[in-house]
Amino acid sequence: MLYFRGCTAREKQTEIQDATERLLKLAGVDYHILDDEKCCGSVLLRTGFVKEAQNQIEENTKVLKGEKILTSCAGCYKTLKEDYEGLDVMHISQLLNDLVNDNKINLKKSDMNVTYHDSCHLARHCNVFEEPRNVIESVANLVEMENIRENSLCCGAGGGVKSAYPQIADEMAKSRLSQAKQTKCEILITACPFCKRNLENDELEVLDLTEFLMKYGGVDETE
Amino acid sequence: MKPSELETMRKSFNTVKERSSSIKDIPSIKRLTSRVQEIKKYSFDNKDELFNQALESFKRNDIEVKFAETSDDALHIIDDLLEEYDAKVIAKAKSNTLGEIGLKEHLNINIIETDLGDRILQLKKVDNKPVHPTGPASHLSVSEIAGIVNESLGVDVGPEPKEIMEVVRSDVLKRLESAGVGISGANAIAAEEGSLVMVHNEGNISIVSLKDLHIIVAGIDKIVPSLEDAISVVKLETTFATGNFVTSYMNVISGPSKTADIEKKLLKNMYGAERVVVILLDNGRSEAIEECLYCIGCGNCIVHCPVYNAVGNEFGFNNYLGGRGVAMSKFIEDDETCFNSGLYMCTLCGLCTLNCPLSIPTNEILENMRKLSTDVGFYPKAHGNIMENVRKNNSPY
Ligand code: SF4
Numbered sequence: 001m002l003y004f005r006g007c008t009a010r011e012k013q014t015e016i017q018d019a020t021e022r023l024l025k026l027a028g029v030d031y032h033i034l035d036d037e038k039c040c041g042s043v044l045l046r047t048g049f050v051k052e053a054q055n056q057i058e059e060n061t062k063v064l065k066g067e068k069i070l071t072s073c074a075g076c077y078k079t080l081k082e083d084y085e086g087l088d089v090m091h092i093s094q095l096l097n098d099l100v101n102d103n104k105i106n107l108k109k110s111d112m113n114v115t116y117h118d119s120c121h122l123a124r125h126c127n128v129f130e131e132p133r134n135v136i137e138s139v140a141n142l143v144e145m146e147n148i149r150e151n152s153l154c155c156g157a158g159g160g161v162k163s164a165y166p167q168i169a170d171e172m173a174k175s176r177l178s179q180a181k182q183t184k185c186e187i188l189i190t191a192c193p194f195c196k197r198n199l200e201n202d203e204l205e206v207l208d209l210t211e212f213l214m215k216y217g218g219v220d221e222t223e
Numbered sequence: 224m225k226p227s228e229l230e231t232m233r234k235s236f237n238t239v240k241e242r243s244s245s246i247k248d249i250p251s252i253k254r255l256t257s258r259v260q261e262i263k264k265y266s267f268d269n270k271d272e273l274f275n276q277a278l279e280s281f282k283r284n285d286i287e288v289k290f291a292e293t294s295d296d297a298l299h300i301i302d303d304l305l306e307e308y309d310a311k312v313i314a315k316a317k318s319n320t321l322g323e324i325g326l327k328e329h330l331n332i333n334i335i336e337t338d339l340g341d342r343i344l345q346l347k348k349v350d351n352k353p354v355h356p357t358g359p360a361s362h363l364s365v366s367e368i369a370g371i372v373n374e375s376l377g378v379d380v381g382p383e384p385k386e387i388m389e390v391v392r393s394d395v396l397k398r399l400e401s402a403g404v405g406i407s408g409a410n411a412i413a414a415e416e417g418s419l420v421m422v423h424n425e426g427n428i429s430i431v432s433l434k435d436l437h438i439i440v441a442g443i444d445k446i447v448p449s450l451e452d453a454i455s456v457v458k459l460e461t462t463f464a465t466g467n468f469v470t471s472y473m474n475v476i477s478g479p480s481k482t483a484d485i486e487k488k489l490l491k492n493m494y495g496a497e498r499v500v501v502i503l504l505d506n507g508r509s510e511a512i513e514e515c516l517y518c519i520g521c522g523n524c525i526v527h528c529p530v531y532n533a534v535g536n537e538f539g540f541n542n543y544l545g546g547r548g549v550a551m552s553k554f555i556e557d558d559e560t561c562f563n564s565g566l567y568m569c570t571l572c573g574l575c576t577l578n579c580p581l582s583i584p585t586n587e588i589l590e591n592m593r594k595l596s597t598d599v600g601f602y603p604k605a606h607g608n609i610m611e612n613v614r615k616n617n618s619p620y
Contacts, residue, residue: 007618038617046571047606048593052614120572154529154572159590161530161570164603168568171533 001031002064004080006073007039008193016072016193019210020092026219027104029095031070034063042079047160057084070095072210074122074192075158081126091122093191093209097131100138108218112140115185117176117199118152119192132191132209139217140187145179153179155190157198173198180204187212224350224535228362232354232535235361236526242466243523247580252462256580259459262452263517263581266444273414273446274503280417284478287500294324294555297440297502301406304500305332308436310404316423316431317341318408319356319520320440320504322542323555326406334406335398337427342391343368346375352536356522356544357464362535405431405496409441409476410460410520411453412501418477419501420453422461422470432476437496439476442504444516450475456519463521463580507554512588515550517581524575524585530568540564546575546585553592562601566592 003024009016024031041056061084069089071077077091099105116136122128129149136142147153156162156172180188181204190196191209199206213219224232246252266273281288291297305313312333315321317340327334327345336342340360344351353359360368366382373379376394380386407428409419419439421428431437447453454473461470480495491497508516525531525545531538539545540552540560546569553561571586579585596602609619 007620011618011620036617039613039619041613043609043619044613046590046593047567047609048590048595048597048602049606049610050594052610056613056617120570124573124577150577151574154570154574156529156533156570159569159571159586160567160603160606160609163605163609164567168530168533169570172529172570175529175532 001029001070002067003031003033003070004040004064004072004076005033005037006071006076006193008197009072010037013193013197013208015211016196016208019208019214020072022214022221023096023099023105023210023219026221027099029099029104040076040079041083042073042075043160045079045083046158053083060084061087072193072208074119074126075194078121078126091126091128091131091191093122093128093132093135096135096209096213100135105213105217105219107139107213109139110216110218112187112216113143113183113185114140114187114189114212115143115145115180115183116148117145117155117180117188117190117195118149119190119195120152120154120158122191123152124150132189135209135213136189139213143183143185145176145183147179155195155198157194162194162198169198173201177201177204187216224354224362224537227364228354229533229535231364232362233532235358236355236532239355239358239464239466239526243463243526244466246462246466246468252459255455255459255462259455259519260517260581262447262455263519266447266452267513267516269448270443270446273448274443277412277414277417277446277503280414281501282417284417285481285499286417286478287498289500289502291440291502291504291506294504294506297324297504297506298326298329300500300502301326301330301438301440304436304438305330305404308404310402312398312402314399314402314405314431314434315341316405316407316421316428317359318406318440319542320408320442321406322353323442323506324440324504326440333398335395335402337395337399337430338423338425339388339391342395343371346391347371348375353542354536354544355525356520356542358522399430403435404438405434405436406438406440407431409439409445409501411456412441412446413448413450413453414446415449416477418450418453418475420450420457421474421476422457422472423474424471426472428474429472432474433480433495435492435496436498436500437476438500438502440502440504442506442508444508444511444518446503459580460519460521463519463523507551507556511551511554514581514583514588515547515554517583518547519581521580523578523580524583527574527578529572529574530565530570534568538565538568546589547579547583550585550588550592558596558599558601561592562596566596566601567603567606
């Protein structure tokens with residue numbers, strides 16, 4: 001399996017890459033990463049730079065074709081699945097769900113209350129709703145926000161808004177965070193590094209699904 | 224918009240959301256929704272025939288009809304009519320199309336808004352763009368509104384909705400005593416019957432339509448095959464805009480006011496208008512993307528749009544609010560206007576489409592428009608830098 005980290009987990013939220021690799025090792029997944037991994041082109045496609053995106057698509061397809069690909073990022077997932085042709089792609093939340101169901105990772109459930117933010121790319125656009133929830137519920141109590149699944153509120157980072165209009169991205173993150181706080185959860189979980197980046201704040205702990213499992217899933221790496 | 228205005232707007236939107244979400248999923252409204260989807264699709268596919276049919280039907284009904292290719296054309300037609308009637312003051316009803324052609328900015332005679340929300344915004348004078356198609360002033364609190372009314376009308380009302388309404392109403396009615404011309408839009412046009420359908424709650428459109436001359440400006444995208452279709456459209460619009468099945472009033476105008484009660488001789492202008500003039504406006508519509516023209520103007524997209532909730536009517540074009548408005552601005556105006564209206568403010572999240580009765584894929588439309596916009600050089604600097612980073616380092620960062 002090829003673990004395609006994506007630019008955010010590879011460069012900015014490296015703790016997500018770290019947690020992901022530890023989980024993969026723990027579950028005995030045979031995987032490799034690319035030393036010279038290239039941007040999938042998602043940001044270019046969403047901001048109108050088609051020719052440049054096409055370039056990334058062509059370059060990446062050469063190395064990705066024929067691999068079973070795993071992504072951390074919801075944006076990479078959608079792009080590799082929909083904008084590339086003929087790739088076999090899986091999001092980490094889907095793999096984790098399989099691993100949990102097959103008892104490949106031993107998790108311990110606590111009575112902690114957590115909530116989950118559906119990323120637009122993963123949920124409304126690609127219909128991945130259940131898998132991350134199943135994984136979370138094997139470890140903690142999931143308390144849902146007002147807007148969930150296909151009705152989930154965008155975190156504010158998508159479509160190039162975070163770079164072009166940071167104030168709008170902040171304002172939107174605030175709305176989403178206030179919904180999370182209303183659930184009285186202890187942790188807000190996302191399955192997208194880019195959402196996590198936009199939702200991070202001083203009051204509520206925000207974790208990627210992989211980090212959450214490593215930190216609160218009761219996993220034993222010495223086994 | 225000010226933070227306090229955004230806060231009030233979000234509160235009003237939450238009320239609308241609650242009301243409309245309880246009604247929009249019931250079986251009869253679901254049936255209506257798919258019926259209207261079919262009607263709009265059919266109307267687009269047969270737009271030329273329906274347009275010609277509407278022209279014929281209007282003529283048969285003694286409604287004068289004129290075609291305006293651009294805003295300027297429409298304004299010239301209006302200028303001529305107002306001159307003919309020597310109009311000093313005109314009664315106006317709410318209309319996105321009149322906002323689109325910039326009627327108020329163009330005319331230097333006294334235009335009186337008859338819709339309460341619009342009248343409040345008109346009295347506000349500055350920063351007075353509407354925030355919702357049917358709730359234009361839903362970002363203003365009652366005390367702000369009282370302040371606006373007191374200052375502009377020289378009165379002293381308290382922050383009491385009823386008091387405010389009464390003061391504005393009597394002022395509007397007094398000003399309209401001498402008005403001989405009314406002007407409005409239309410919510411839907413029936414081609415077969417040559418009828419125009421208008422919905423309202425205040426009764427104000429009735430006032431406008433009872434003036435000697437009633438001018439109606441409507442986009443060519445408002446034409447549907449029949450009166451039943453037109454009623455379906457406006458009913459769905461009402462449901463999604465307000466959460467109610469119907470408005471208090473639904474005016475169907477199919478000709479000037481007339482009577483033949485004396486020896487069967489036709490007389491015009493008994494109570495209502497002696498002349499009804501319809502201006503059918505293109506203004507970029509015939510170039511627009513099909514799905515953009517499905518819009519029935521309910522505003523449910525902006526109520527649910529997280530970007531709109533964050534920044535308000537800065538995201539949108541003129542009276543066309545939110546992402547769908549941004550898309551239309553390219554056809555009504557140009558690429559630059561589209562960029563300035565917020566082509567890149569959209570996170571492409573797709574919540575609007577999910578909440579649009581016509582499922583207009585606004586995020587896809589905008590994503591595609593960005594391709595053309597970057598080609599002609601209208602894109603945010605930050606995106607240009609990111610593109611360079613990817614090109615050089617294979618990473619946006
Ligand atoms: S785009 Fe859809 S939701 Fe928005 S105003 Fe038009 S019909 Fe209503």
